[in-house]
Amino acid sequence: MSFLELKNITKRYGPLTAVGDVSLSVAKGEFVSLLGPSGCGKTTTLQMIAGFVEPSAGTIRLDGRDITRAKANSRGLGIVFQSYALFPHMTVFDNVSFGLEMQRVARAERRPRVEEALALVHLSPYAKRYPRELSGGQRQRVALARALVIRPPVLLLDEPLSNLDAKLREAMQFELREIQRKVGTTTVMVTHDQAEAFSISDRVVVMEAGRITQIDQPYRIYEHPETEFISRFVGKTNLLPGRVAAARDGGATVSLAGIAVDVAAPGLSAGETVTLCIRPEKLRLTAPADGLLAGRVADRFFLGSQWLYHVDGPLGTVMVVTPNDGTPPVEAGAPVGLDWTASVVRVHRGALAEAPDPALEMAV
Amino acid sequence: MSASASQALPDDEAPERRVRSAPLILSAPAALLFAALVLTPLLLTALLSFNQFDYATGRTGGFTLEHYLSVLTDGYYLEIFLRTFRVSALATAICVVVGVPEAYILSRMSNPWRSVFLLVVLAPLLVSVVVRAFGWSMLLGPEGPVNGAMMALGFGRTRLLYTEGTVIVALVHVMLPFMVIPVWTSLQKLDPAVEQAALSFGASRATAIVRVVAPQILPGILSGSLIVFGLSASAFAIPGLLGGRRLKMVATVVYDQYLSDLNWPMGAAVAVLLLAANLIIMLTYHRLVEGHYRRRLG
Ligand SMILES: Nc1ncnc2c1ncn2[C@@H]1O[C@H](COP(=O)(O)OP(=O)(O)OP(=O)(O)O)[C@@H](O)[C@H]1O
Ligand SMILES: [Mg+2]
Numbered sequence: 001m002s003f004l005e006l007k008n009i010t011k012r013y014g015p016l017t018a019v020g021d022v023s024l025s026v027a028k029g030e031f032v033s034l035l036g037p038s039g040c041g042k043t044t045t046l047q048m049i050a051g052f053v054e055p056s057a058g059t060i061r062l063d064g065r066d067i068t069r070a071k072a073n074s075r076g077l078g079i080v081f082q083s084y085a086l087f088p089h090m091t092v093f094d095n096v097s098f099g100l101e102m103q104r105v106a107r108a109e110r111r112p113r114v115e116e117a118l119a120l121v122h123l124s125p126y127a128k129r130y131p132r133e134l135s136g137g138q139r140q141r142v143a144l145a146r147a148l149v150i151r152p153p154v155l156l157l158d159e160p161l162s163n164l165d166a167k168l169r170e171a172m173q174f175e176l177r178e179i180q181r182k183v184g185t186t187t188v189m190v191t192h193d194q195a196e197a198f199s200i201s202d203r204v205v206v207m208e209a210g211r212i213t214q215i216d217q218p219y220r221i222y223e224h225p226e227t228e229f230i231s232r233f234v235g236k237t238n239l240l241p242g243r244v245a246a247a248r249d250g251g252a253t254v255s256l257a258g259i260a261v262d263v264a265a266p267g268l269s270a271g272e273t274v275t276l277c278i279r280p281e282k283l284r285l286t287a288p289a290d291g292l293l294a295g296r297v298a299d300r301f302f303l304g305s306q307w308l309y310h311v312d313g314p315l316g317t318v319m320v321v322t323p324n325d326g327t328p329p330v331e332a333g334a335p336v337g338l339d340w341t342a343s344v345v346r347v348h349r350g351a352l353a354e355a356p357d358p359a360l361e362m363a364v
Numbered sequence: 365m366s367a368s369a370s371q372a373l374p375d376d377e378a379p380e381r382r383v384r385s386a387p388l389i390l391s392a393p394a395a396l397l398f399a400a401l402v403l404t405p406l407l408l409t410a411l412l413s414f415n416q417f418d419y420a421t422g423r424t425g426g427f428t429l430e431h432y433l434s435v436l437t438d439g440y441y442l443e444i445f446l447r448t449f450r451v452s453a454l455a456t457a458i459c460v461v462v463g464v465p466e467a468y469i470l471s472r473m474s475n476p477w478r479s480v481f482l483l484v485v486l487a488p489l490l491v492s493v494v495v496r497a498f499g500w501s502m503l504l505g506p507e508g509p510v511n512g513a514m515m516a517l518g519f520g521r522t523r524l525l526y527t528e529g530t531v532i533v534a535l536v537h538v539m540l541p542f543m544v545i546p547v548w549t550s551l552q553k554l555d556p557a558v559e560q561a562a563l564s565f566g567a568s569r570a571t572a573i574v575r576v577v578a579p580q581i582l583p584g585i586l587s588g589s590l591i592v593f594g595l596s597a598s599a600f601a602i603p604g605l606l607g608g609r610r611l612k613m614v615a616t617v618v619y620d621q622y623l624s625d626l627n628w629p630m631g632a633a634v635a636v637l638l639l640a641a642n643l644i645i646m647l648t649y650h651r652l653v654e655g656h657y658r659r660r661l662g
Contacts, residue, residue, distance in 0.1 A: 074566075076566060087562070
């Protein structure tokens with residue numbers, strides 16, 4: 001049963017369509033993330049749910065009630081703004097307490113609740129400070145505490161953790177998930193950090209240029225990206241242009257720069273131009289003669305728990321990620337073989353939009 | 365390599381010295397102009413106020429505190445000073461009450477209308493205060509349209525001119541842009557999301573304005589009221605034309621001393637006292653309000 005429902009929501013600014021025809025339904029207690037590159041309309045979508053931007057078309061329903069044109073202060077949502085929007089003239093304590101005051105919570109009850117919320121975001125010692133006396137990450141946590149303390153039925157979070165260090169961010173992600181589990185808060189979070197979206201969401205909504213391109217569970221988005229854009233935007237990937245040499249029942253043979261590769265994808269026809277996507281961690285390094293392809297390690301990067309290799313071969317530069325199992329890594333310049341199983345290869349129809357740039361893919 | 369680096373050192377210091385003196389040099393023309401056009405007359409006025417005056421010969425010279433003593437001890441002057449500050453304070457208060465919402469509404473308008481109304485608010489600045497004062501005196505005079513309307517409604521002829529109320533209304537009319545502009549400027553600096561945040565917590569529009577917007581634009585209101593109060597307390601044309609002989613204010617008394625009584629030292633003494641009182645009131649107000657908000661708004 002959908003609790004929050006967007007139906008064909010569109011927002012136009014003059015000739016620019018910031019959000020186009022977005023439909024999304026979020027179940028009660030679900031945690032949904034909007035993931036997409038900068039400027040793709042995530043904030044605009046959230047602001048329409050919040051009631052600060054009026055949709056040009058479409059309807060928004062919350063708990064069965066049409067709130068498309070309802071006033072923002074009648075919606076009862078907890079919001080973390082991308083710019084934090086703290087009250088600069090109030091102390092941290094008063095900032096957090098403001099929402100409770102508006103709910104007419106008795107003063108005696110407000111204090112423990114504010115203190116609890118501040119403790120949750122590790123800001124108890126800062127209660128008496130003013131926002132301008134805090135660091136960026138501390139301000140962000142005040143914004144989070146301020147939204148959480150009112151225990152709203154729906155939380156709208158616009159990049160709520162973007163300014164925190166890795167450790168704190170992980171802790172906050174865990175807390176958000178805990179709260180959402182315990183209280184059953186329906187949460188819509190905007191992020192452009194895919195790891196964050198994947199680790200705490202029930203479902204991820206990928207947006208591109210104002211439109212939704214895929215709504216799915218994190219695992220499925222990663223393993224079965226529906227478009228080449230998603231496979232490139234989500235995680236690292238090797239994109240290899242090829243042509244179908246022969247089609248079989250439930251599979252095909254694709255020729256890549258003269259090498260025949262078997263794929264498990266139905267419905268392809270011979271002669272078609274396709275793009276193969278292979279995640280770097282699905283490739284295995286083998287002895288030079290054992291792999292499906294032979295190549296040479298051009299470069300290697302230490303990622304802590306993993307090694308990332310750039311392997312030059314007949315298909316150009318291919319990225320390979322192997323777990324760091326404690327054994328010595330392959331040296332740069334060493335000849336290697338590349339091996340994979342047919343089932344890990346994803347096939348997108350059509351040619352590459354633009355030449356894949358491994359350096360760009362690196363920037364996660 | 366290292367030799368040339370050490371040679372470069374003394375040279376490196378020179379531009380720094382030049383940079384340090386740059387603020388002085390750059391502000392010198394304005395400082396000189398200010399000194400010549402403002403401080404010199406002020407100093408001369410202050411010196412003049414200590415001169416002796418003789419009604420028979422009109423000669424001035426020597427040194428005396430007599431003028432200050434007579435202003436400070438005479439109930440007549442005290443009343444005029446009190447009236448001046450009462451009128452200015454009321455005009456300032458009304459400007460806050462009218463100008464702040466006006467600026468807020470202006471800032472919420474969307475663009476074609478905002479420019480139009482901003483122009484409407486500022487347009488009076490383009491018309492001379494004297495012209496506007498005459499406008500008010502025609503409007504409110506015994507034969508003016510206001511009295512005409514009141515007679516038609518059966519209220520009888522009312523004396524509107526030469527009252528404190530009229531002076532205050534005209535002052536508000538003249539001073540309003542000086543309140544709207546600074547408030548408008550501080551509203552421009554506000555992040556609209558902050559007000560939205562208040563609304564998202566269920567605050568009513570009024571609560572959001574009182575609790576969240578108003579405290580943030582307080583510096584604007586503060587500077588607006590200082591400007592309005594200062595200009596009102598030393599206003600001459602409005603009280604002169606609408607208060608007349610009967611309703612004297614400090615600036616008109618100074619004028620009378622200079623041009624009717626020809627008692628320049630007395631006029632100078634009143635002017636210096638007005639300046640001093642104005643300064644004391646404004647600095648106190650500034651300290652009270654801004655001291656309260658310094659830590660919060662930085
Ligand atoms: N008030 C506005 N007027 C005109 N265009 C706007 C307005 N607000 C947003 N846009 C445009 O709409 C598009 C989507 O903006 P939005 O803020 O939703 O992006 P976003 O996905 O949140 O990006 P980011 O990740 O950088 O925050 C952008 O191209 C932006 O320039
Ligand atoms: Mg955004």
